[in-house]
Amino acid sequence: MNKEAIFLLIRGGHIIDPSQSIDQIGDLLIAEGKILQAGGTVPLSKAQNLDATGLVVCPGFIDLHCHLREPGFEDKETIATGTKAAAIGGFTTVCCMANTEPPLDTPAAVDWVKQKASRDSLVAVLPIGCITKGRKGEELTNMSELAEAGVLAFSDDGDPVTSSQLMRRAMEYSRDLGLPIIDHCEDKTLSDNGIINEGQMSAQLGIKGIPAAAEEAMVARDLILAKRTNARLHIAHASTKGSVELIRHAKEEGISVTVEVTPHHLTLTEERIMGKASNEPFDTNAKVNPPLRTKEDVQALIKGLTGGVIDAIATDHAPHTLADKNCGLELAAFGISGFETAFGCLMSLVHQGEISLTRLISKLTCEPAKVIGRNGELGTLKAGTPANITILDPDREWVVNSSSFASKGKNTPYDGYKFKGKVMATIVSGRIVYIDDSLLSPALSLERRGHK
Numbered sequence: 001m002n003k004e005a006i007f008l009l010i011r012g013g014h015i016i017d018p019s020q021s022i023d024q025i026g027d028l029l030i031a032e033g034k035i036l037q038a039g040g041t042v043p044l045s046k047a048q049n050l051d052a053t054g055l056v057v058c059p060g061f062i063d064l065h066c067h068l069r070e071p072g073f074e075d076k077e078t079i080a081t082g083t084k085a086a087a088i089g090g091f092t093t094v095c096c097m098a099n100t101e102p103p104l105d106t107p108a109a110v111d112w113v114k115q116k117a118s119r120d121s122l123v124a125v126l127p128i129g130c131i132t133k134g135r136k137g138e139e140l141t142n143m144s145e146l147a148e149a150g151v152l153a154f155s156d157d158g159d160p161v162t163s164s165q166l167m168r169r170a171m172e173y174s175r176d177l178g179l180p181i182i183d184h185c186e187d188k189t190l191s192d193n194g195i196i197n198e199g200q201m202s203a204q205l206g207i208k209g210i211p212a213a214a215e216e217a218m219v220a221r222d223l224i225l226a227k228r229t230n231a232r233l234h235i236a237h238a239s240t241k242g243s244v245e246l247i248r249h250a251k252e253e254g255i256s257v258t259v260e261v262t263p264h265h266l267t268l269t270e271e272r273i274m275g276k277a278s279n280e281p282f283d284t285n286a287k288v289n290p291p292l293r294t295k296e297d298v299q300a301l302i303k304g305l306t307g308g309v310i311d312a313i314a315t316d317h318a319p320h321t322l323a324d325k326n327c328g329l330e331l332a333a334f335g336i337s338g339f340e341t342a343f344g345c346l347m348s349l350v351h352q353g354e355i356s357l358t359r360l361i362s363k364l365t366c367e368p369a370k371v372i373g374r375n376g377e378l379g380t381l382k383a384g385t386p387a388n389i390t391i392l393d394p395d396r397e398w399v400v401n402s403s404s405f406a407s408k409g410k411n412t413p414y415d416g417y418k419f420k421g422k423v424m425a426t427i428v429s430g431r432i433v434y435i436d437d438s439l440l441s442p443a444l445s446l447e448r449r450g451h452k
């Protein structure tokens, strides 16, 4: 960990960079934190060497949506623990949500996060500013001051902006500032304190459901507002087939909209809420907002991803304390700790033949970079850009053990799951911030040489 080298040579890896259509076995040379050469053969030099034979070398992952919880909820996560978890997950840039305490609704709060991140963070942290003061949905923040303070987007995530009038104004300001609105789409009169997906299962169990319409009604409203204002709208955590359809139509119409989907909405269905033991009827770790949906929704999300309607995969990493989850389903907090399982669970889609590895990598690298207007600089292995790199073993099997998470949030529905596909190293601006022990072991290094 934390090895700094002026020159670093990553040798013999399978380089996949969808931003430049690179797909070849070759070397990657880093000098002074920047990429010097990606592909071809670099003669062995005095540079520090990393043997990537049998591994995939790609641009560092970018997460458009996570909750680092600091300031205010340090019992759930801190910038230090959250970004350590992000590094283990292969993320080199993370965009952190504004639902902290205080919320990121003033330049001072945004500055505080930037300062703290510059001291504590292992990866790049880009803060998102609130749309409304205190995230109360009543009065707009001074969006232009927040933009000057360096936010990359605006969002009240965790809560919707209920007032259409306020959202329309927010879109007008965000358009003029050239930044997107990241939209938590939820009509609260429809979700109405629901807990799981509304459908046959919620009816059978007698648990209050959250209908698909709670999301779709808000997606539809905000697509109309984006069309009328010409604002750039990014839909957070889409979870229903209907949302994918609405966004597909909107894109065909030329509305400036992008959308993300989470790893859990792509790989789990509503049934996952059922506990494994009879004395624990439900698994609160699968309680998330929006809720896990039906098989049909999951299939539509996967199709949206492969067909190009869905732009990016974002974790919505939402760490909580044991106490927040170790309670009845009704009281339990919504959210999944997602950094450390994201790639492993997404690889199940690759192994099942649902999506190609290259497409998956694009949804974690150049596509999210485009959403925040940072393509060309992030999510690419172009020479001269910061050396943000993720090294993957698509075939490495491992078992999720939440108690060993770097994140304070052990709240994962994947605990005990066996995954095939693992992040082996993460490099931020030329600095190795995470490396799997086996990469340092000569024995395993040799074993990998026979690897396809």
Ligand code: DOR
Residues within 6 Å of the ligand: 067, 099, 157, 158, 159, 184, 287, 288, 289, 290, 318, 319, 334, 335, 336
């Ligand atoms: O499940 C969720 N948890 N969804 C959200 O929108 C917010 C998040 C959180 O902050 O815990």
